[in-house]
Amino acid sequence: MTGRATVEYCSRPFDSRGRTYKEVGAIAQWTLSKKGDDVFQGWEYKKRFARMKAGTLPAEEFYAWSRKFREMRAACDAGKISRNEFMT
Structure with a gap:
């Protein structure tokens, strides 16, 4: 492994799809950080993110x-709207 000694993942191929350990590790870390956040565990966010990664949803549309x-x-966290309003 070359580069910084603090790098957690290398850039070697991870699987047959061409993803590297660095890419897979980044996704795994993001997933771990969102594990306790029930909002991000919601179906809609995960569905849209997966569609963007698969290329069926334009990135600009997802980010908007x-x-x-x-x-x-x-607004929900601040109490301006109810949880039910946010989830619908």
């Missing part, structure tokens, strides 16, 4: 939706 999602989540 994600921005609105985060704004609504912040």
Whole structure:
């Protein structure tokens, strides 16, 4: 392994799809960080993220939706809208 000694994952191929250990590790770390957040465990976010990764949803469309999602989540956390309003 070359590069910094603090790098957790190398850039060798991980699987037959061409993903590297670095890519798979980043996804795994993101998933771990969102494990306790019940909002991100919601079906809609995961479904749209998977569609973007698969290439069936344009990244720009996902990120625009994600921005609105985060704004609504912040409003829910601040008590401006109810949890039911946020989840619908």
